[in-house]
Amino acid sequence: MDEKSHVSLEQHACLVCGVSFDTGSILLDKRLRASMKRYTVTGWGLCPEHQKLSDDGFVALVECDPQRSGSPAGNGKLKPEQAYRTGRLAQLKREVFAQVFNVPIAADQPCVFVEPGVIEQLAAMVAPAED
Ligand SMILES: [Zn+2]
Numbered sequence: 549m550d551e552k553s554h555v556s557l558e559q560h561a562c563l564v565c566g567v568s569f570d571t572g573s574i575l576l577d578k579r580l581r582a583s584m585k586r587y588t589v590t591g592w593g594l595c596p597e598h599q600k601l602s603d604d605g606f607v608a609l610v611e612c613d614p615q616r617s618g619s620p621a622g623n624g625k626l627k628p629e630q631a632y633r634t635g636r637l638a639q640l641k642r643e644v645f646a647q648v649f650n651v652p653i654a655a656d657q658p659c660v661f662v663e664p665g666v667i668e669q670l671a672a673m674v675a676p677a678e679d
Pocket of ligand 1: 595597
């Protein structure tokens with residue numbers, strides 16, 4: 549089932565959930581060689597669900613396991629391909645993020661990687677009052 553073709557459907561991997569999704573583009577081998585698999589992941593993006601949340605002003609907190617993730621670069625930031633996602637996610641409004649973490653977040657940054665425990669702490673802080 550590893551048949552190759554000269555066309556491939558382009559996919560991006562979602563920064564937030566890690567799922568690959570179709571970009572709607574078709575990649576073509578210019579020399580028409582059967583060099584490509586059915587799907588080719590060419591980069592990172594946001595899947596439709598997380599794109600919508602980002603458009604709505606949410607920042608995604610993506611929990612990563614530091615034991616299994618690669619070591620961050622010199623600037624302390626983890627590259628998306630190094631992050632070992634635990635599958636736990638939280639969405640925070642940008643203005644709430646800035647208040648809670650006391651750091652600004654770039655307008656074009658859709659998500660941040662956090663260590664285990666951060667999302668629990670946050671949930672405790674922002675838990676809705678019972679009514
Ligand atoms: Zn996603």
